Amino acid sequence: MPSAEDGILVLKGGRVIDPANNFDDIADVVTKGDTIVEVGPGAGAKYQDATVKDVSGKVVTPGLIDIHTHCFTGLGDFCLATDLMGVDSGVPVIVDAGTTSTTIFGLARKAIIDHPDTKTKIFALMDPSQIYLANKTFICHYLRIADDERNIDIEAAKEVVDANRDVIVGFKVRPTITDDPDHSPFLEAAHQIAPDLPIMIHLGSFPHTPVLDTEKLLYQLRKGDIITHACRGGGGQLDATGEPTKAFTDAYDRGVLMDIGHSAGDFHFRTARRLIERGYMPNTISTDLNVFNVDGPVYSLSTTMSKLWALDVPLDQVIAMNTINAAKAINREQEYGTLDAGRSAEVTVLDIEEGPCLLSDGHEQITASRRLRAVGCLRAGEWHDAVHDQKARQVDMKEAV
């Protein structure tokens, strides 16, 4: 495989789709070391000594971003290895959604984010509590730590955020309640710790823990906040007749972002179809990959993207959701999400596999005429084969027979 080192690498002759630049053409992507040099039809021809990787017949995109994963292995037993969800799935940039909290963030950073063995670029949506870690047993909920106000220390949290703003891009908040059913002290703490950072919340409940009613929660979200699991069943975004609720549409209309956050059971084709039909297109596609769903129905980001494509979302929009839209959701669109010259060389190469392909949301199985599968990616100019996604291929193809 080509190695970037300090030389020129040409990803030659793929169908380059860069939605932020309205670019969709057969073209070369040229990188030098860790930087994108240029993109264009035949652009690689003039680089005589370049390493050339032929990607004709493939789709080449800005490096994919998955804004909802769980990657801090060793903090509880819920997370997956970073690179399995990242570069080994053709995804150079991932975001951990709430598997850390303030007292353990430094450890998570040292052990995973900054560790020399970690190949994937990691950002974090941190839980604003002092102690949160995700366990198979949901221990923070079971022990009622997740709804104990003594778990909030705003000043300490501010220090952690300010010391780590290069990687903390927002909060993942469990909007649990204590005495007052109209307010979540945890949601309000996040507002006080860093009012400029977005908050990701999920629709639905937590075991053992009372949470803010969905309608009240939706009205407390601000422009740029993120609803994950947005297409789950019974999430409160559709009413009893199957129409989007006013609280949901009001949130969407004022710029609250709609994220997939697939997880084992938190994506329903049925809900997604209805919301899309009614004009509520998701902003971002994410996996919520963790130990409970990696062996199905989630597998990988490309599988999740394929599900939206199978619902007739155009391919360039699917790719926008995982490139420029995802970069904007975490306020990193100046660095990620496009193939602009001069940027860090995060580039993904995808295969289109012709079907029929079976895709399951964990509740319903559909047959798609084709699907996406990652071939590999460049992360800071270094090529990684998508070995996890290719392995997932064998598993889900077995299911399909």
Ligand SMILES: [Zn+2]
């Ligand atoms: Zn999650």
